[in-house]
Amino acid sequence: MSATTSHAILVTGAGGQLGTELQRCAWPQGYEIVAIDHDTLDLRDSEAIAAMVASRPFAAVINGAAYTAVDKAESDVVTAWAVNAMAPAAFGEACAKAGIPLVQVSTDYVFAGDRQGAWEVNDPVAPLGVYGASKLGGELAVRTSGARHVIVRTAWVVSAHGHNFIKTMLRLAETRDTLSVVADQHGAPTSAADLANVLMTITQRLVEDEDAPPGTFHFSNAGSISWADFATEIFRQSGLRGGPTAEVVPIPSSDYPTPAVRPANSRLSHSAIYAAYGIAPRDWQAALSDILDELIGATQ
Numbered sequence: 001m002s003a004t005t006s007h008a009i010l011v012t013g014a015g016g017q018l019g020t021e022l023q024r025c026a027w028p029q030g031y032e033i034v035a036i037d038h039d040t041l042d043l044r045d046s047e048a049i050a051a052m053v054a055s056r057p058f059a060a061v062i063n064g065a066a067y068t069a070v071d072k073a074e075s076d077v078v079t080a081w082a083v084n085a086m087a088p089a090a091f092g093e094a095c096a097k098a099g100i101p102l103v104q105v106s107t108d109y110v111f112a113g114d115r116q117g118a119w120e121v122n123d124p125v126a127p128l129g130v131y132g133a134s135k136l137g138g139e140l141a142v143r144t145s146g147a148r149h150v151i152v153r154t155a156w157v158v159s160a161h162g163h164n165f166i167k168t169m170l171r172l173a174e175t176r177d178t179l180s181v182v183a184d185q186h187g188a189p190t191s192a193a194d195l196a197n198v199l200m201t202i203t204q205r206l207v208e209d210e211d212a213p214p215g216t217f218h219f220s221n222a223g224s225i226s227w228a229d230f231a232t233e234i235f236r237q238s239g240l241r242g243g244p245t246a247e248v249v250p251i252p253s254s255d256y257p258t259p260a261v262r263p264a265n266s267r268l269s270h271s272a273i274y275a276a277y278g279i280a281p282r283d284w285q286a287a288l289s290d291i292l293d294e295l296i297g298a299t300q
């Protein structure tokens with residue numbers, strides 16, 4: 001730790017979308033981000049998690065890692081629960097012992113998506129698949145761990161890095177003229193960079209202000225669209241940059257069978273995060289534009 005560092009923040013998922021962006025954030029002076037990847041710490045190892053948290057005087061932990069392969073989780077239940085539920089439990093226990101706050105990230109997939117309107121933080125959860133259920137297990141473990149904590153549920157995370165819907169669409173468009181995309185699942189995308197900034201703000205508050213509001217919050221970019229709408233705008237903005245384009249054919253989910261069932265309504269209300277932290281998201285189109293600037297280059 002350098003002489004000027006007073007707050008070391010342990011971040012998991014260093015190689016993932018969120019972990020990458022957390023390392024790119026403009027953290028305030030005095031903060032040091034200790035970002036660890038899968039090779040450094042396997043989250044299936046609860047004892048290794050405890051040892052890592054106790055290894056130096058961290059000021060907070062952000063658990064940005066997760067088992068995010070939604071379909072694969074359906075047939076890899078034990079690993080999904082180990083990473084998404086048991087690891088947060090181990091972080092909760094270790095953070096409670098160390099007396100430091102834990103920031104956990106969760107998902108819209110804890111909801112069944114069977115109602116209209118945006119989901120509020122206290123709405124009833126009823127995950128449709130193993131991924132959502134295991135993430136809910138992680139939420140419950142953190143809530144009951146005794147650690148001071150914030151849980152941020154987000155949705156449809158995208159960035160210029162890692163695996164995500166934008167990169168999949170651009171890759172498929174390289175070889176196909178038309179793409180069939182589901183039009184009956186609604187939500188809003190979330191820029192991993194915007195989410196990282198939100199988690200930075202909340203973590204800083206938790207570290208510096210013991211009265212910072214704990215609990216569960218929702219964050220995504222602003223808007224309400226279907227995956228087909230998202231794909232259409234990806235190709236419109238990609239085309240403006242000379243990038244790949246394809247015609248999007250809207251289809252029902254029944255025409256795109258997958259092992260895991262996805263919620264029809266993933267819209268997340270921002271009222272709680274605004275009330276507690278004054279955080280209001282920008283529109284998803286602006287966030288998409290920044291990501292395509294990075295992936296393809298700025299508009300000519």
Ligand SMILES: NC(=O)C1=CN([C@@H]2O[C@H](COP(=O)(O)OP(=O)(O)OC[C@H]3O[C@@H](n4cnc5c(N)ncnc54)[C@H](OP(=O)(O)O)[C@@H]3O)[C@@H](O)[C@H]2O)C=CC1
Nearest residue numbers: 013015016017018038042043065066068105107154156157
């Ligand atoms: N992606 C999305 O659309 C959404 C994500 N979220 C949540 O946001 C958070 C961040 O997601 P995102 O950045 O997109 O996820 P990514 O899939 O991009 O990254 C997850 C990271 O977790 C790591 N990881 C997985 N298993 C282990 C393990 N056993 N030990 C150590 N590390 C492991 C992965 O490493 P490796 O690849 O080496 O296994 C990867 O670097 C997660 O909590 C996720 O559940 C919520 C809603 C939507």
Ligand SMILES: Cc1cn([C@H]2C[C@H](O)[C@@H](COP(=O)(O)OP(=O)(O)O[C@H]3O[C@@H](C)C(=O)[C@@H](O)[C@H]3O)O2)c(=O)[nH]c1=O
Nearest residue numbers: 068070107108155156157165168180181182227256262
């Ligand atoms: C590639 C493709 C996907 N789809 C559909 C499948 C799915 O319903 C939707 C999005 O595809 P994805 O593979 O990105 O879906 P998925 O991996 O389920 O995305 C989810 O990931 C987890 C980690 C979360 O927490 C969620 O918020 C959500 O972002 O688009 C098509 O209709 N056509 C296509 O060509």
Ligand SMILES: [Mg+2]
Nearest residue numbers: 068069070164
């Ligand atoms: Mg996926």
